[in-house]
Amino acid sequence: MSLLIKGARVVTAADDYLADVYVADDRVTTIGATLDLPADHIVDAAGCYLLPGGVDPHTHLGFNMGLTTTSDDYASGTTAAAFGGTTTVVNFAQQKRGQHLRAAVDDGLASAEGKAVIDYAQHIVITELAAESLGQIDELVDEGVTSIKMFMAYPGELMVDDATLFQVLERAGQVGALCCIHAENGPVIDVLVRRALAQGRTNPSWHGRTRPELAEAEATHRAIALAEMAESPVYFVHLSCAEALAEVTAARDRNRPVFAETCPHYLFLDSSVYDDESFDTAKYVLTPPLRDARHHAHLWRGLRTDDLQVVSTDHCPFCLNGQKTIGADDFSKIPNGGPGVEHRLQLLYSGGVVAGRLSLRRMVDVFATTPARLFGLFPRKGTIAVGSDADFVVFDPNGTTTISAETHHMNVDYSLYEGWRLTGAVRTVISGGRVIVDNGVFTGKPGAGCYIARDASGQV
Known part of the structure; x- marks a missing residue:
């Protein structure tokens, strides 16, 4: 199948120019000022940006958390991602206690089979380190699973100790894998949580x-x-x-290979939501929690100066009714996480580019290019170049997007941004040379997304 995109303003992390783009099968084959080539399908992108499809390196689709599982599986979650211009996700395969790492990845792949509408890759979450687990890391890297997540929070559930952290970091560095760290002092937080509950402070604001x-x-x-x-x-x-x-900035100033992401909710929302003592505040029970608004300026500066390299979503949705209510009488039992995979691009464009906080090319960098580079997907993903995958977003800078739980495609009963009206709109999304979203209509197919085995991670 061939595809010709006409009259686009092509924007990558490195370039900004007017061109036509021609696709044969699932790859870009020609880019030129004016192309007159036969095509099975023509997309008129005049007046729009043509952006690389987004790469979201932090999603929790079908992820078990305590007594429940995230409300989006690979089918609904990747469909929602597509509506937001994301064409590749890196999801988490979680090791159960005593489980071989390969088996955990196999479980993750099985949960995606026949469901994903866009391409996907896997991180492995290590929850314990048996004597033979270090060798298992080598096996996974050889098979294209080149990133490892470890938690410093949630003692007794997901947290690993410092000895495990050190050993996995050391082995990962030797074999070309990147360790992704959830950094919170879990044992101290547990003391604070137990103290609050003992004082009768049980509502979600705590x-x-x-x-x-x-x-x-x-x-x-x-x-x-x-x-x-x-x-x-x-x-x-x-x-x-x-x-x-x-801490990240200081390490990078010493030329250490330290990288970090933030998420839209930390750029746009703040801890004033916890002033509400009602259970509705459970919508904002995610970790780390929302912070005081003073932090916004620091995070935006970090994105501009490359002390922060990526904006991911940490899409980890649980319905307010039926899932978050597990913790109706004890905030520590509320499943931690919130939805966001559908609106990362629109929020970054409206609140970042239009607001003067980010340049257009820098937005593309943190939305697509650097996550592809860091997680072993570039140049197949994250750019528009001859030979790259034909993953694109036709984005209308003059359109508008209104966010609402009534109209979004995420399988969750609320939005963190209910009623927000944003500048810019996703018009067409193309994955592997196929149009999968066209003017608000889903034209993709469950199971069309492919698993991507990745190159070494942690290199830019």
């Missing part, structure tokens, strides 16, 4: 009040030190506050 910025900053500092001793790169997921960013 989630944010028991997870202070310093708990994130301390864990970030400690993980950087362990990575430096291990001579390994390290990547921090969902960085939320100025104090943690200062």
